[in-house]
Amino acid sequence: xxxxxxxxxxxxxxxxxxxxxxxxxxxxxxxxxxxxxxxxxxxxxxxxxxxxxxxxxxxxxxxxxxxxxxxxxxxxxxxxxxxxxxxxxxxxxxxxxxxxxxxxxxxxxxxxxxxxxxxxxxxxxxxxxxxxxxxxxxxxxxxxxxxxxxxxxxxxxxxxxxxxxxxxxxxxxxxxxxxxxxxxxxxxxxxxxxxxxxxxxxxxxxxxxxxxxxxxxxxxxxxxxxxxxxxxxxxxxxxxxxxxxxxxxxxxxxxxxxxxxxxxxxxxxxxxxxxxxxxxxxxxxxxxxxxxxx
Numbered sequence: 001x002x003x004x005x006x007x008x009x010x011x012x013x014x015x016x017x018x019x020x021x022x023x024x025x026x027x028x029x030x031x032x033x034x035x036x037x038x039x040x041x042x043x044x045x046x047x048x049x050x051x052x053x054x055x056x057x058x059x060x061x062x063x064x065x066x067x068x069x070x071x072x073x074x075x076x077x078x079x080x081x082x083x084x085x086x087x088x089x090x091x092x093x094x095x096x097x098x099x100x101x102x103x104x105x106x107x108x109x110x111x112x113x114x115x116x117x118x119x120x121x122x123x124x125x126x127x128x129x130x131x132x133x134x135x136x137x138x139x140x141x142x143x144x145x146x147x148x149x150x151x152x153x154x155x156x157x158x159x160x161x162x163x164x165x166x167x168x169x170x171x172x173x174x175x176x177x178x179x180x181x182x183x184x185x186x187x188x189x190x191x192x193x194x195x196x197x198x199x200x201x202x203x204x205x206x207x208x209x210x211x212x213x214x215x216x217x218x219x220x221x222x223x224x225x226x227x228x229x230x231x232x233x234x235x236x237x238x239x240x241x242x243x244x245x246x247x248x249x250x251x252x253x254x255x256x257x258x259x260x261x262x263x264x265x266x267x268x269x270x271x272x273x274x275x276x277x278x279x280x281x282x283x284x285x286x287x288x289x290x291x292x293x294x
Contacts, residue, residue, distance in 0.1 A: 013049065014051050018054065033067070101248075122206065126152045143200075159250060
């Protein structure tokens with residue numbers, strides 16, 4: 001298949017590598033980007049010769065998160081076959097927004113987590129908010145020594161990204177610190193927290209990830225699939241999925257609150273200062289209130 005934002009290659013027998021290729025936008029994710037990534041994962045999942053899937057990225061950064069400047073969301077989404085039952089994105093208000101995010105964010109990330117093959121993310125540079133929804137669903141993460149994992153959604157008036165894996169990627173106190181401060185977590189700290197498996201020099205990232213994939217690809221494929229299922233099932237038995245559903249509902253409540261107060265689905269100050277435009281068709285752009293005179 002041919003895509004604008006994805007490169008699909010098989011560097012060695014048993015290994016597929018998906019390279020996100022939108023470096024001019026720091027691999028920001030619009031609708032097309034996410035559906036192309038999903039199609040690439042599907043291609044690797046269908047190929048019986050592929051045992052391990054590597055997710056990598058071209059450019060300085062792994063991903064800057066959601067592309068907040070995407071326009072024509074609805075039309076863009078409808079160019080692609082849906083992957084979840086949530087297809088009410090054209091309905092007004094919270095119902096439409098929630099449906100779109102169930103399809104593109106929670107739906108896709110959960111789908112990638114449960115691919116019946118081992119997945120490895122190779123992360124370099126910054127991985128910001130929505131970027132976490134690309135690497136966290138992967139089974140293993142290899143990070144370059146300059147990698148930074150950053151969660152800035154609280155500054156946007158939202159308590160965490162849509163696929164709320166924070167308490168499973170690190171301990172609860174560190175998850176709160178990451179959310180409440182927005183401070184980056186460096187590669188070595190991420191390794192110590194258990195979020196990252198290995199840290200390597202940036203120049204060694206492709207080969208180090210490939211070497212790990214080689215080692216896993218030599219294992220019996222059904223055994224690796226069952227090992228992945230066993231660990232994922234243990235997380236689910238701890239309440240991961242139901243807790244994520246609650247966090248996602250709170251995420252939608254906060255979007256609605258911001259729409260009611262500011263006319264935007266996010267807080268318009270801070271990192272969104274100057275991005276005072278509508279995120280949904282038919283809505284008036286946000287206009288900052290006139291400051292009161294002293």
